[in-house]
Amino acid sequence: MATIATTGSASGRRALDGIVDFAGRVVGAADLVVSDVEIGQRVACIGVDQATIDAAVSLVEAGHRVKVFEDDPRLVLPRVGLIPFGRASLCARLAGSTRLGLRAVAFVPAPGAVRRRLGRMPSVMEHRAGSLHRRRHLDDRWDRRQLTPSRFDRRTPLRDDSYYRMVDAGSCELISWPVASVTTSGIRTCDGLEHRADWIVVAP
Amino acid sequence: MTLDLSKTLDRVHERQWALADVDWDAPGADRITDEQRPKLAAFMADVAWIEQVGARAFAALARKAEDPVLADLYRYFHAEEQRHANAELALMRRWDMLDGDEPPEPHISIRLAMDWLDRYADSLPLAVLGSAIPMLEVALDGALLKFLVDEIDDPLCAVVFEKVNNDESRHLAVGFHVLEVIGRNPAHRHAIDIAKVLLSPAIFTSLPAAMPLFTNARDNVVGMGLDERKLYDALARFDKVGQRQPDVRRNPSYLVLKEFGKMVANRSHPYHVLGDAATRIVDHYPRRLLKSPPSWVDQLTAEPVV
Numbered sequence: 001m002a003t004i005a006t007t008g009s010a011s012g013r014r015a016l017d018g019i020v021d022f023a024g025r026v027v028g029a030a031d032l033v034v035s036d037v038e039i040g041q042r043v044a045c046i047g048v049d050q051a052t053i054d055a056a057v058s059l060v061e062a063g064h065r066v067k068v069f070e071d072d073p074r075l076v077l078p079r080v081g082l083i084p085f086g087r088a089s090l091c092a093r094l095a096g097s098t099r100l101g102l103r104a105v106a107f108v109p110a111p112g113a114v115r116r117r118l119g120r121m122p123s124v125m126e127h128r129a130g131s132l133h134r135r136r137h138l139d140d141r142w143d144r145r146q147l148t149p150s151r152f153d154r155r156t157p158l159r160d161d162s163y164y165r166m167v168d169a170g171s172c173e174l175i176s177w178p179v180a181s182v183t184t185s186g187i188r189t190c191d192g193l194e195h196r197a198d199w200i201v202v203a204p
Numbered sequence: 205m206t207l208d209l210s211k212t213l214d215r216v217h218e219r220q221w222a223l224a225d226v227d228w229d230a231p232g233a234d235r236i237t238d239e240q241r242p243k244l245a246a247f248m249a250d251v252a253w254i255e256q257v258g259a260r261a262f263a264a265l266a267r268k269a270e271d272p273v274l275a276d277l278y279r280y281f282h283a284e285e286q287r288h289a290n291a292e293l294a295l296m297r298r299w300d301m302l303d304g305d306e307p308p309e310p311h312i313s314i315r316l317a318m319d320w321l322d323r324y325a326d327s328l329p330l331a332v333l334g335s336a337i338p339m340l341e342v343a344l345d346g347a348l349l350k351f352l353v354d355e356i357d358d359p360l361c362a363v364v365f366e367k368v369n370n371d372e373s374r375h376l377a378v379g380f381h382v383l384e385v386i387g388r389n390p391a392h393r394h395a396i397d398i399a400k401v402l403l404s405p406a407i408f409t410s411l412p413a414a415m416p417l418f419t420n421a422r423d424n425v426v427g428m429g430l431d432e433r434k435l436y437d438a439l440a441r442f443d444k445v446g447q448r449q450p451d452v453r454r455n456p457s458y459l460v461l462k463e464f465g466k467m468v469a470n471r472s473h474p475y476h477v478l479g480d481a482a483t484r485i486v487d488h489y490p491r492r493l494l495k496s497p498p499s500w501v502d503q504l505t506a507e508p509v510v
Contacts, residue, residue, distance in 0.1 A: 071279060142499040145326070150267060150275065177283045180220035186509075190283030192223040192290050194509045 016046065016202075017181040024185075024198045029055040032201055034062050042067070042196055044187050046179060047203035048074050050158050055201050057162045060171045067195055068167075069187065071178040075130045075149045075157040076164065088136060091129035095122045126157055137164035146176040207381040209273045216280045216374060221367050223287070223294055223508035226360070233298050235357035244356070245301040247424045249308040251348060252292040254421065256504055257317055258340065259285035263500075264325035265333050277378055284371045286503060291364050294506040298360065307504045313416035313486050315494055320413035322498040324406035329397040331386045335457035338379030339442045339465055345372040346438030348421075351430045380445055383458055387451035394456050401457075416486040418468060419479040436469035 019026060029051035037043060037059065045056045046069045053076070059066045077092045084093040099122040110118075130149070138144045147164070149155075166172035177189035186196040236244065259282050266278035296302050310318070325333065349372070353365045401407055426432055443462050446452045453459065467475045 140499050141322075152270060152272070152275075177286070178280055180222065188220070188222045188224075190220055190280055190287065191503070192221070192287030192508070193505070194222055194224050196509060 016179060018184075019182040019200070021184050022182050022200060024200065026200045026202065028204045029201050030204045032058075034058045034064075037062070037064055037199055039063060041065075041198040043199040043201060044069060044195060044197040045201045046187070048158070049203045052201060052203045053158055053160050053163050056172055057160065057166065059201075060166050061162075065173075066171070067173045067175050067197070069175045069177075069179050069189070069195075070147075071176055072153075073147045073149045073176075074155055075126060075153065076133065076147075077126060077129050077157045077159055078133050079159045079161050086132075086136065088129045088132035091125050091132060095125035095129060098122045098125060123154075127151075130157065134164060138168045140168065143167060143174060146174065206384075207377055209271070209277060209378070209381070212374060212378060213273055213277055213280070216277065216284075219370065219374075221287075223290055223506075226291070226294070226364060226367075226508075228294055228298050228360070228508075230360050232358040232360055233300075236299050240356075241299070241301070243424075243428050244299070245296065245308070246311075247352075247428050248292055248296050248299075248301065250311060250314065250421055250424050251344075251352075252289045252296070252307070252504065253310040253314045253318075254340075254344065254417075255285050255289035255292065256501070257314065257321055258337070258344075259283075259289065260318070260321050260500060261325055261333055261337055264321075264328065265330060265337070267326060268330035268333065274378075274382070281375050281378070284375070288368045288371065289504055290506065291368065293504055294508070295361060295364060297506045299358070302506070305506060307506075310501075311420055312489055312491065312494075313420040313483065315491075315497065316486065316489070317413050317417045318497060318501065319495065320406075320409055322500075324404070324409075327404060328406060329400050330382075331389070331394070331397045331455065332401055332457045334379070334382045334386055335455060335461050338376060338383060338445075339439070339461050341372060341376050341379055342441045343435060343438050345369060345376060346441055347430065347435040348425060351425065351428070351434065355429065380449075380452075383445065383455055384449050384451045387449070387453065387455040387458070389455075394454075398456055412482060415475075415479045415482045419476075419483040423483075432471070439465045439469050 029045070029049070032055045034055075041064065043059055043064050043066045045052050045059075045066060048068065048070045052068075056066050056068050078086070078089045080089045080093050080096075084090045102118055102122070127149075134144045134147060138147065147167070163172070167174050175189060175195065177191045177193075180188045180190045182188070182200065183194060186194050187200070188194050262278050262282035262285055266275050266282055269275040269278055293302070293307055296308070297305065302308065349365050349369060353362050356362075422432065422435065425435060442465055446458060446462060467473050
């Protein structure tokens with residue numbers, strides 16, 4: 001299966017230079033079978049979406065060394081069960097309920113400014129939920145900052161409970177530098193370093 | 205002159221280099237004389253740490269820029285400044301100036317600047333940081349790095365700093381472009397930015413953090429044999445940009461920084477009495493009173509492959 005790997009951010013995505021020459025295995029996050037990765041092999045996950053986060057978490061749980069290359073962080077919210085536990089979950093649940101409520105009353109006439117203000121509320125609540133989620137699991141201020149999405153970011157939030165915990169524990173290493181290229185043996189980041197890898201997992 | 209940011213971003217993508225591209229064991233390392241070594245070690249340590257402090261400022265700018273292309277450029281510049289710091293540390297290792305592979309301890313003035321930046325950089329308006337960065341870049345690029353290339357006989361030094369200078373020239377081009385763009389902001393935006401700065405505690409602590417940093421850097425380069433005037437000539441370039449571009453002169457942060465630059469360049473200005481005194485006091489500042497350094501400091505490494 002051919003995998004098209006891209007990197008980049010809001011200003012445009014671009015193909016990852018050199019990925020066709022990579023000597024290890026390249027796989028889309030959704031197609032990864034964790035048991036195919038041998039213990040001791042180094043796995044690099046490039047780009048973050050729901051499938052990549054799920055793959056990274058599964059790999060760490062299976063005892064693998066994982067580096068996540070995420071230079072343009074996305075909002076990650078806690079998974080909310082039937083009853084939300086904690087402030088972050090509560091905020092995330094409220095954001096969802098507010099969005100549904102606003103849809104239900106969309107037909108009610110209201111001035112444009114009010115509509116715009118109300119329309120922003122779910123997103124503001126989600127960002128608040130994300131901030132609480134990060135504060136709860138990430139002790140390091142710099143990690144927290146590097147995983148905070150831009151206030152101009154409008155992508156759909158991701159859901160996960162373990163990702164931040166794993167980054168905080170160091171079992172999942174966060175590389176927040178932009179990816180420059182892929183070499184035969186690993187990934188070069190723009191801080192001038194080369195990260196050796198046996199597997200590259202890319203966002204589909 | 206308007207800069208096409210998308211084309212600049214493409215050039216940045218195309219011209220990436222890595223530490224692994226450089227042959228760190230190439231001949232020439234022994235051309236550092238015993239006389240040069242101690243002063244050069246202190247100077248290189250300062251340059252590497254200042255690059256890393258600059259990287260932190262670019263990280264803050266990346267969060268401030270509304271234009272996604274500019275935000276991307278700043279994100280790359282953040283990484284590139286880190287690369288420069290890493291490359292300079294790798295040069296120090298080549299010249300046998302490191303204790304093992306550990307980075308040198310930053311001077312106390314740099315530690316204070318790190319703490320200040322880590323605390324306030326993300327809360328400063330783009331107009332302030334976006335104006336301060338080009339001033340520091342002209343000094344670093346126009347005087348310090350050129351001086352190093354002229355003074356050091358090791359051919360690898362020239363190779364590395366040519367790559368660094370190429371990156372820095374793009375940082376400067378974007379920096380001057382941003383100065384111009386900020387200058388075009390309406391008056392009320394300038395007023396809001398000024399109010400934000402004046403109401404921020406950052407302003408009261410900026411001079412005590414900046415003065416020892418500049419004075420210590422100046423003393424180290426002068427100790428190495430750099431003519432102070434070259435440093436001040438480089439700073440004058442910052443002044444000339446405003447003379448060429450009327451929009452830049454409308455940027456209040458630029459005007460304040462330009463005056464600050466003139467003050468620094470004038471050796472008979474009372475600023476230097478205060479700066480020298482601040483440096484002497486800071487030299488005696490007990491290190492145990494410093495809070496633990498932010499974790500981005502640990503990103504400095506001379507290892508090309510990890």
